[in-house]
Amino acid sequence: MKLEFIKMEGCGNDYVYVDCVKERLPQTDKTALAIRLSDRHFGIGGDGLIFVNPSDIADFEMEMYNADGSRGEMCGNGIRCVAKLVYDRGYVSSEHFTIASMGAVKYITVLPEGGRAKEVTVDMGIPILETEKIPLKLAEENIKPVNVPITAGSVQAEFTGVSMGNPHSVIFMDSLKGYVGSLDDMPLESIGPSFESHSYFPARVNTEFVETVDRSNVKMRVWERGSGETLACGTGCCATCVAGVLTGRTDRELTVHVRGGDLKIHWNEADGHVYMTGPAREVFTGEFDL
Numbered sequence: 001m002k003l004e005f006i007k008m009e010g011c012g013n014d015y016v017y018v019d020c021v022k023e024r025l026p027q028t029d030k031t032a033l034a035i036r037l038s039d040r041h042f043g044i045g046g047d048g049l050i051f052v053n054p055s056d057i058a059d060f061e062m063e064m065y066n067a068d069g070s071r072g073e074m075c076g077n078g079i080r081c082v083a084k085l086v087y088d089r090g091y092v093s094s095e096h097f098t099i100a101s102m103g104a105v106k107y108i109t110v111l112p113e114g115g116r117a118k119e120v121t122v123d124m125g126i127p128i129l130e131t132e133k134i135p136l137k138l139a140e141e142n143i144k145p146v147n148v149p150i151t152a153g154s155v156q157a158e159f160t161g162v163s164m165g166n167p168h169s170v171i172f173m174d175s176l177k178g179y180v181g182s183l184d185d186m187p188l189e190s191i192g193p194s195f196e197s198h199s200y201f202p203a204r205v206n207t208e209f210v211e212t213v214d215r216s217n218v219k220m221r222v223w224e225r226g227s228g229e230t231l232a233c234g235t236g237c238c239a240t241c242v243a244g245v246l247t248g249r250t251d252r253e254l255t256v257h258v259r260g261g262d263l264k265i266h267w268n269e270a271d272g273h274v275y276m277t278g279p280a281r282e283v284f285t286g287e288f289d290l
Helices: 032-037 076-088 190-198 234-246
Strands: 002-010 013-019 048-053 060-064 096-101 103-115 116-123 146-151 153-164 166-170 206-214 217-224 227-230 255-259 261-267 274-279 281-289
Touching: 013 076, 032 048, 032 060, 032 153, 032 261, 048 076, 060 190, 076 096, 076 103, 076 116, 076 274, 076 281, 103 274, 146 190, 153 234, 190 206, 190 217, 190 227, 206 234, 217 234, 234 255, 234 261, 234 274
Parallel strands: 013 048, 060 096, 166 206, 217 255
Antiparallel strands: 002 013, 002 281, 048 060, 096 103, 103 116, 116 274, 146 153, 153 166, 206 217, 217 227, 255 261, 261 274
16 A cells, blocks of 8 residues: 655654544554654655644644654654644644644644744743653662763763653763764764663663853754654753753753754743744655555
């Protein structure tokens, strides 16, 4: 059979999307399908696979899988693309609606241009900072997960642990030891895996390496759990803003410059929620022989 798909990207973080609102997907092994479709040589190519489903608790559901087939709890760039997909296809009659992922409901605001979604703001909720909920398994219990020393491979650093529905370790470049060089030159393919699978992170972790430009701007590269380095990570940008505030390096309104573009993050002091605003783009559509 042929599978209809939509290729979309947010700041270069690209996924294959399957519209299960319009047509239900036949019974299939979604883990195997995610691995197959994400392959950039023998498949469609992407950082993972996302199914857009009906939902009983929100207007829609995002069901997200990483490129290695593992299920992801949340994807910031992915949820903006889901919002664009349902808005552009006329599945909603308002710029405001909800999308659930792994039971967590997020509130969406579409910023349209010419009747189509150009940018999307997502209320990503209150960041999770409790070690057992991130989750973190540290040598010292009840320690605040800010500026925690870590050794991974040959690199020593300090990380701040944050969950935005999925786990993150945010590492500012000025805390690194054992690496001499710039953020741009950092060999993430050799450094990233040792952080992802470190014993501190029982569910593995997404790791952000961050260079502070000024209090309103940072540069960030990310090693994503299950996908490797990607050009952007929406939840990682949110975690970076939270970590910047907690460590006194940045303000609450922050532009995060990633390899695929820019995301605007605001950790609102009034309600404690993190708001993410950024682009979403449809690249192409097609059919894949299953």
